[in-house]
Amino acid sequence: QKEVEQNSGPLSVPEGAIASLNCTYSDRGSQSFFWYRQYSGKSPELIMFIYSNGDKEDGRFTAQLNKASQYVSLLIRDSQPSDSATYLCAVQTGAGSYQLTFGKGTKLSVIP
Amino acid sequence: GAVVSQHPSRVICKSGTSVKIECRSLDFQATTMFWYRQFPKQSLMLMATSNEGSKATYEQGVEKDKFLINHASLTLSTLTVTSAHPEDSSFYICSTDTQQETQYFGPGTRLLVL
Numbered sequence: 001q002k003e004v005e006q007n008s009g010p011l012s013v014p015e016g017a018i019a020s021l022n023c024t025y026s027d028r029g030s031q032s033f034f035w036y037r038q039y040s041g042k043s044p045e046l047i048m049f050i051y052s053n054g055d056k057e058d059g060r061f062t063a064q065l066n067k068a069s070q071y072v073s074l075l076i077r078d079s080q081p082s083d084s085a086t087y088l089c090a091v092q093t094g095a096g097s098y099q100l101t102f103g104k105g106t107k108l109s110v111i112p
Numbered sequence: 113g114a115v116v117s118q119h120p121s122r123v124i125c126k127s128g129t130s131v132k133i134e135c136r137s138l139d140f141q142a143t144t145m146f147w148y149r150q151f152p153k154q155s156l157m158l159m160a161t162s163n164e165g166s167k168a169t170y171e172q173g174v175e176k177d178k179f180l181i182n183h184a185s186l187t188l189s190t191l192t193v194t195s196a197h198p199e200d201s202s203f204y205i206c207s208t209d210t211q212q213e214t215q216y217f218g219p220g221t222r223l224l225v226l
Contacts, residue, residue: 032214034214036217041222043203043220045217046214088156101158102156102157103155104155105155
């Protein structure tokens with residue numbers, strides 16, 4: 001069974017600090033990895049996706065992937081109170097399959 | 113990214129009635145759409161994969177006769193919750209498969225069954 005694990009949190013960081021969100025997955029065949037942000041009562045919105053080992057940066061966000069360790073992370077630099085939300089890690093397995101398996105999410109609170 | 117709409121955004125109904133939720137892909141022809149359900153403080157759980165012009169594929173434990181999915185066009189998929197009960201109260205979210213990057217989600221429909 002494909003599993004995606006996240007620390008549920010809450011993770012609290014002060015404004016301006018770096019928030020580090022972690023995710024592990026069980027299926028070694030997983031090929032694509034996504035981070036979504038979900039505000040309370042809203043649907044998820046895509047932040048980043050990463051396919052290859054290493055880092056991928058987009059503005060204040062950096063996704064890191066290590067397929068050997070089956071680990072993916074999201075760093076948020078200069079955290080803002082508006083970043084306070086639940087962050088969902090999602091994993092896509094198998095070529096031609098666009099189904100996503102989601103983790104339970106990590107709740108992030110950025111303290112002003 | 114793709115733009116996805118859902119209607120209604122919120123619905124309250126009596127137990128035993130049926131509720132239809134529409135999911136529209138506004139700027140992309142979606143061969144495949146996905147339906148998720150999210151209970152409070154839980155993650156998204158995939159209910160079914162909706163394929164245009166064919167039967168939906170349901171995940172294990174999801175009753176296909178209770179959750180009817182129709183994907184009659186490339187821009188519209190509907191989910192009908194038949195004979196709804198209070199335990200069906202949840203946040204229902206659809207998404208489109210863009211076949212390029214990832215899934216883009218609709219705004220969700222909050223269902224409350226009294």
